[in-house]
Amino acid sequence: MKDIYSHIEDHVDESIEQLFELVRQPSISAQKLGFDKAPGLMKDILERNGFEAEIVQVPNNGLPTVYGYLPAATNPESAPTLLFYCHYDVQPVDPLDLWDTDPFEPTRVGERLYGRGISDDKGNIGARLAAIRAFRDVRGGLPCNIKMFCEGEEESGSINLPDLIAERGDDFRADACIWEGGGRNLNGDPFMYMGLKGVLGVGLSVRMLSGDAHSSYAAILPSAPWRLLRALATIKDEDERILINGFYDAIVEPSAEAVAAVEALPDDAPEWLDTFGVKSFVNGLDGEDLRKQLTFQPTANITGLDSGYQAAGQKTVLPALAKAKMDFRLVPEQRPRDIFDKLRKHLDKHGFEDVEIQILGAVNPYRTSLDSPWVQLVAETAEEIYGRKPVMTPNMAGTGPMFDFGETLGMPIATSGIDHPSHKIHAPNENITVEDFLLGARHAALIIDRFASDWG
Ligand SMILES: [Zn+2]
CATH class of the missing domain: 3.40.630.10 (Zn peptidases)
Incomplete structure (x- = not known):
């Protein structure tokens, strides 16, 4: 050569x-x-x-x-x-x-x-x-x-x-x-x-009023941002467990070799803490458990939230509309379409039929x-x-x-x-x-x- x-x-x-x-x-x-x-x-x-x-x-x-x-x-x-x-x-x-x-x-x-x-x-x-x-x-x-x-x-x-x-x-x-x-x-x-994780990207939106209202009406009119926040809060608990029924069902346990490979990876935790300016990881994870979580676990992440007024000063408004975007990183053998259907059922079950969802991206995981x-x-x-x-x-x-x-x-x-x-x-x-x-x-x-x- x-x-x-x-x-x-x-x-x-x-x-x-x-x-x-x-x-x-x-x-x-x-x-x-x-x-x-x-x-x-x-x-x-x-x-x-x-x-x-x-x-x-x-x-x-x-x-x-x-x-x-x-x-x-x-x-x-x-x-x-x-x-x-x-x-x-x-x-x-x-x-x-x-x-x-x-x-x-x-x-x-x-x-x-x-x-x-x-x-x-x-x-x-x-x-x-x-x-x-x-x-x-x-x-x-x-x-x-x-x-x-x-x-x-x-x-x-x-x-x-x-x-x-x-x-x-x-x-x-x-x-x-x-x-x-x-x-x-x-x-x-x-x-x-x-391999690579898959992804399901979704947009969620909820409209409660035909148009924005004076915020004094908050005493008697429903709020779109509160409604969306309550819907989002049903998706994941404080221990990071994703609560959508059947969300974890299709996941295949990684092979012993794959687990051993992750255990053998270098510990980048101190650098990540420094890079992201945090004192600790979710659930106090560290060492091998941290790397396993990053490699083998799916996520339910809010990528954007939007409602009402965010510019300078105060605007006393009751917003008519609230929107969010989420991405779910998926692991073998989860499928984006299946997770989307389960998310829809989950929101319906919790009484959030009015929260509309739209698929923004879908890629299957592979390993x-x-x-x-x-x-x-x-x-x-x-x-x-x-x-x-x-x-x-x-x-x-x-x-x-x-x-x-x-x-x-x-x-x-x-x-x-x-x-x-x-x-x-x-x-x-x-x-x-x-x-x-x-x-x-x-x-x-x-x-x-x-x-x-x-x-x-
Ligand atoms: Zn590239």
């Missing part, structure tokens, strides 16, 4: 220039910003790297996926196929005043490169393309078929992905899949994760087993690249559409990437170091090589 690694290093400036080109093009899915040009640029960059590329229209007028196929140099019909899942959309840049540089003018300061999406996930796209380019230049082509699936609305909850997979899933099928997410943690150990041969193979390559055994997390506490590839399309999935906790993804001053980029590119190259020789 020396020839490939040297090529990646010798051409790192060009690879970074290509990454800068991607970052310079805004692609904020939440605001549908930049999508007149972003899919075309993504397609163009894949084509420049030898791919047959296509802008894939997504059902329900979703933001397009960009898909690329690069056949193996010899006998592509019999060669195995590896799929890289990536996304070219990014998070909003607000608050803009906390950025030290223009988020869409990538800037190098020493060994750190700044810009929105430069780590999540354009950095992964760039690192993978650097590895692919090395094979083409040094070896005259790829030892396996490569598919690149670059989603355009991952940061908006991949809401149309299940429909796209139902419609065109066969085109994206491969013998194995590499997900985003992976890299190094704070003490320099490589890390991988085997692959730690002893999956594909996970083992990728873990071995991580150890070769980083010189240490990877830290294995059964699932992230966050959400992504792994289910659609792992379960619906039945592909084994493992993660690899350019991540480091200092990258400030989703936040102002998102960045990446040249070293993280190079490590991610080398790891992608070794995965391609090992996949072609040992997996097909």
Whole structure:
């Protein structure tokens, strides 16, 4: 692999220039910003790297996926196929005043490169393309078929992905899949994760009056915010137990290996306390119990509350309407639709038939087993690249559409990437170091090589 690694290093400036080109093009899915040009640029960059590329229209007028196929140099019909899942959309840049540089003018300061999406996930796209380019230049082509699936609305909850997979899933099928997410943690150990929580996002609203009233009428008229607060208060008790009937029913106990993996994870509790400015965690959790709670337990979280007057001074008003948004992070094998139905029944049972609920997002949870041969193979390559055994997390506490590839399309999935906790993804001053980029590119190259020789 020396020839490939040297090529990646010798051409790192060009690879970074290509990454800068991607970052310079805004692609904020939440605001549908930049999508007149972003899919075309993504397609163009894949084509420049030898791919047959296509802008894939997504059902329900979703933001397009960009898909690329690069056949193996010899006998592509019999060669195995590896799929890289990536996304070219990014998070909003607000608050803009906390950025030290223009988020869409990538800037190098020493060994750190700044810009929105430069780590999540354009950095992964760039690192993978650097590895692919090395094979083409040094070896005259790829030892396996490569598919690149670059989603355009991952940061908006991949809401149309299940429909796209139902419609065109066969085109994206491969013998194995590499997900985003992976890299190094704070003490320099490589890390991988085997799954992601799912999510159900809902909006709740209750209207009690045809319009806002003078607050003196509070003596005789019903209050929408009080009503909504009472409804919300029935969902979770003070010990964090979610009270929706059957909420926990579908949960599968994590395997002994998964539990052991979480027990072995580093203790980040002191840092979290510091970062979030709290003295303790809910229910006094700490140590292994804290990590198990974060990894294996679902949540019922209020993400927003809105009613009445919040501007300067006082307005004596009785609000007609109250609204809230919630997200429920789900664990295997909970299903968002089922939880939604149970939430509806729960509110009805408590006499809150008038509280309207609307689904805002739904992603199934997914977890692959730690002893999956594909996970083992990728873990071995991580150890070769980083010189240490990877830290294995059964699932992230966050959400992504792994289910659609792992379960619906039945592909084994493992993660690899350019991540480091200092990258400030989703936040102002998102960045990446040249070293993280190079490590991610080398790891992608070794995965391609090992996949072609040992997996097909
Ligand atoms: Zn991402």
